[in-house]
Amino acid sequence: MVVKVGIPSTLLYYTYYPFWKAFFNEIGVQVVTSGKTNKSILDSGVKEALADACVPVKLFFGHVMEIREKVDCLFIPRVVCLNRKTVFCPKFLGLPDMIRYSVNNIPPIIDVRMDTRQGPMSLFRAYLKIGEYLGAGKLTASYAYCKASNILNTYNSLLRKGLNPVEAIDYLENPNGKLFEHHVKTKTNLRFAVLGYPYAIYDSFINVNILDSLRKLGVSVVTAENIHPLLLAVQKNCGLPKRLFWTFSDMALKAAHLIFRQGNVDGVLHLTAFGCGPDSILNKFIEFEAKQHRNIPFMTLMIDEHTGEAGMFTRLEAFVDMVRRRKEMSACPR
Amino acid sequence: MPKVTFPRMGESWRAFKILLEDLGNEVVVPPRPSKRTLDLGVRHSPEFACFPLKILMGTYLEAIEMGADTIVTTGGVGPCRAGEYAMLHHKIIKDLGHDLKMIVFEPPRLYPVNFIKNIYALNKARVSIKGIIDHIKRGWRKLQALDNAEKLSHIIRPRENNSGTTTRVYRKVLDWIDQANTTQQIIEAEASALEALHNVPHEPARPVLKVGIVGEIYVLLEPASNLEIEETLGDLGVEVERSMFLTGWTRDNTWSETTHCLTVKEAAAPYLPELVGGHGRDSIGNTILYAKRGFDGIIQLAPFTCIPEIVARTILPRVSKEYEIPILTFFLDEQTGKTGMTTRLEAFTDLMRRKKNIHAARISLTG
Numbered sequence: 001m002v003v004k005v006g007i008p009s010t011l012l013y014y015t016y017y018p019f020w021k022a023f024f025n026e027i028g029v030q031v032v033t034s035g036k037t038n039k040s041i042l043d044s045g046v047k048e049a050l051a052d053a054c055v056p057v058k059l060f061f062g063h064v065m066e067i068r069e070k071v072d073c074l075f076i077p078r079v080v081c082l083n084r085k086t087v088f089c090p091k092f093l094g095l096p097d098m099i100r101y102s103v104n105n106i107p108p109i110i111d112v113r114m115d116t117r118q119g120p121m122s123l124f125r126a127y128l129k130i131g132e133y134l135g136a137g138k139l140t141a142s143y144a145y146c147k148a149s150n151i152l153n154t155y156n157s158l159l160r161k162g163l164n165p166v167e168a169i170d171y172l173e174n175p176n177g178k179l180f181e182h183h184v185k186t187k188t189n190l191r192f193a194v195l196g197y198p199y200a201i202y203d204s205f206i207n208v209n210i211l212d213s214l215r216k217l218g219v220s221v222v223t224a225e226n227i228h229p230l231l232l233a234v235q236k237n238c239g240l241p242k243r244l245f246w247t248f249s250d251m252a253l254k255a256a257h258l259i260f261r262q263g264n265v266d267g268v269l270h271l272t273a274f275g276c277g278p279d280s281i282l283n284k285f286i287e288f289e290a291k292q293h294r295n296i297p298f299m300t301l302m303i304d305e306h307t308g309e310a311g312m313f314t315r316l317e318a319f320v321d322m323v324r325r326r327k328e329m330s331a332c333p334r
Numbered sequence: 335m336p337k338v339t340f341p342r343m344g345e346s347w348r349a350f351k352i353l354l355e356d357l358g359n360e361v362v363v364p365p366r367p368s369k370r371t372l373d374l375g376v377r378h379s380p381e382f383a384c385f386p387l388k389i390l391m392g393t394y395l396e397a398i399e400m401g402a403d404t405i406v407t408t409g410g411v412g413p414c415r416a417g418e419y420a421m422l423h424h425k426i427i428k429d430l431g432h433d434l435k436m437i438v439f440e441p442p443r444l445y446p447v448n449f450i451k452n453i454y455a456l457n458k459a460r461v462s463i464k465g466i467i468d469h470i471k472r473g474w475r476k477l478q479a480l481d482n483a484e485k486l487s488h489i490i491r492p493r494e495n496n497s498g499t500t501t502r503v504y505r506k507v508l509d510w511i512d513q514a515n516t517t518q519q520i521i522e523a524e525a526s527a528l529e530a531l532h533n534v535p536h537e538p539a540r541p542v543l544k545v546g547i548v549g550e551i552y553v554l555l556e557p558a559s560n561l562e563i564e565e566t567l568g569d570l571g572v573e574v575e576r577s578m579f580l581t582g583w584t585r586d587n588t589w590s591e592t593t594h595c596l597t598v599k600e601a602a603a604p605y606l607p608e609l610v611g612g613h614g615r616d617s618i619g620n621t622i623l624y625a626k627r628g629f630d631g632i633i634q635l636a637p638f639t640c641i642p643e644i645v646a647r648t649i650l651p652r653v654s655k656e657y658e659i660p661i662l663t664f665f666l667d668e669q670t671g672k673t674g675m676t677t678r679l680e681a682f683t684d685l686m687r688r689k690k691n692i693h694a695a696r697i698s699l700t701g
Contacts, residue, residue: 049648050644050647050648052638052639052644052647052665053644053648054639078608080608087412087413088413089413089641090413090414090610090611090612090614090641090642090645091610091641091644091645093413093608093609093610093611093645094606094608094610094614094642094645094648094649097605097606097607097608097645097649098645098648098649101605101648101649101651101652101653102648102649102651102652113608240421240425241421241438242409242418242421244418245411245412245413245417245418246412246413274382275382275639276382277382277384277415277639277640277641278415278641279382280380280381280382280383280384280415280639281380281383281415281418281422283380284380284383284422284425284426285422285425288425288429291429
């Protein structure tokens with residue numbers, strides 16, 4: 001019988017799922033995801049997780065609850081550091097332990113530690129370990145690792161072409177499909193940058209369809225994932241004495257820094273989750289960045305488990321209208 | 335001459351003040367956090383920043399009103415938010431229009447140059463290196479004296495005959511230690527302080543409940559932020575042992591040879607093998623050590639939205655079950671009220687006492 005590995009479709013899913021899927025398939029393991037977030041996932045997550053945790057972590061609990069009975073083991077790696085510089089949020093570091101000790105009837109968890117600060121080969125070794133756990137030989141695992149890396153590269157280049165992760169994952173799963181369909185979408189005359197973490201921006205349930213709403217309002221969207229990592233890397237510390245510690249926050253701040261400096265967007269949105277620790281710091285820094293560039297309007301949107309679509313849409317509509325009016329005014333000053 | 339201030343954490347300011355003054359700085363002693371401090375802090379900090387950040391923001395602003403123009407504080411390397419505090423505070427204060435110098439001490443083992451530079455910047459009196467080391471040693475000794483007095487007050491308070499005497503004596507002896515300047519004087523002041531506390535009329539044999547306090551360092555150390563939880567517990571007849579003191583890490587290192595041959599890290603390893611920043615892992619490790627030492631309960635203190643403590647809090651119920659020890663968690667923020675907290679503490683104490691009595695009765699019945 002084929003072993004089934006469960007991957008909750010949230011948090012790091014949006015960044016590494018293609019890699020994981022390719023890797024597991026190559027070593028002969030079936031991957032089961034928890035699918036798109038829905039009401040019941042959110043509700044069970046809110047019920048199971050600690051009330052003080054942030055929404056994304058509550059959602060993660062929900063996704064785990066959704067697949068815990070359908071799989072032989074869960075893949076919740078302890079991802080500490082992937083670029084030798086920044087670490088992930090402490091909640092990510094303690095994720096496997098939080099799940100193991102607070103959810104009942106949990107299948108075995110693959111919680112291999114991934115920390116590239118321990119040497120250049122540590123990531124590779126981590127995957128060999130996963131392979132070993134699932135009964136794959138070193139050779140198979142190495143081959144799978146290489147193949148998965150290739151797929152990840154393709155995925156990242158798709159993102160840079162302007163696709164969002166959900167579309168890119170779809171495209172990778174059936175490549176003969178409609179890659180550029182959404183580019184023929186409704187006409188847009190505004191361009192916004194949406195900053196925030198992949199698991200908040202691309203989870204259309206928890207952010208009540210923010211990307212689609214913007215598209216409907218005639219706004220095209222650029223996110224940090226669409227920017228080349230090198231461009232982000234050259235932002236250094238964004239004029240601060242030290243960088244932000246957290247990978248996603250660091251990326252978002254660099255993207256903000258770059259986008260405000262380039263000035264080729266009409267507005268900037270920061271999407272943050274209620275109770276997100278790193279965001280309390282990040283948001284203030286983005287705000288300071290925005291303060292220096294008063295020609296680009298900036299708004300912070302906060303989402304939580306009670307966010308309603310109507311309320312969110314009204315705020316977006318108002319913001320878009322104001323940006324549009326301002327742009328028209330400045331186009332013909334009289 | 336620059337006017338220097340620093341974060342306030344419990345009574346430790348007395349030691350930092352003498353150290354900075356010895357190095358030739360004028361010190362603005364940070365005021366004890368009050369309602370106004372909180373209001374100031376909350377107004378100028380991000381809404382979801384953790385509680386210590388807000389209190390410190392308020393403290394800094396109050397110290398600036400008192401004339402401070404340099405802040406000495408600590409940095410960090412993450413992943414806890416506290417490491418970014420200095421950067422954010424500085425930016426906010428500058429945005430408010432105050433010109434201010436920030437001296438941030440990063441961990442000296444990782445950034446030795448930064449450490450030397452900072453010491454050099456603070457060394458206005460041009461004290462020799464040997465002198466600096468002596469001053470630091472003396473400041474450290476003072477910290478130890480302050481901590482020892484506090485530890486003893488936690489033991490005496492639940493056993494005192496007249497409620498409130500210990501607190502009164504404790505306040506008085508703090509001044510004695512404060513006024514001591516040389517190492518010799520500090521040692522003498524400490525001895526007489528401990529003696530004064532021992533002389534508080536109390537009943538050493540009284541059976542009391544023992545509670546361990548774990549959690550995030552700032553809310554543990556600053557009584558204004560935890561609403562004097564130790565005093566409240568002491569008045570309820572509970573002996574408190576706090577897991578953290580500024581001078582406390584020495585104890586952690588010696589622990590492995592004593593009680594249970596376990597360091598906090600080793601104790602926590604089965605539940606949380608990863609350093610999640612802040613004191614998340616310590617909270618779990620200390621809870622286990624306290625449970626093994628037969629404590630009656632654990633109280634976890636954490637600021638609202640504190641990431642490492644949320645991780646710890648998610649795991650603690652399992653620890654509580656497996657080690658059969660009651661745990662009560664307080665997430666503190668500017669909305670926490672003292673009465674609500676006291677009520678919860680009373681209920682918790684009652685439950686612990688009942689559990690202990692039932693346990694004692696069962697033993698006497700069977701054995």
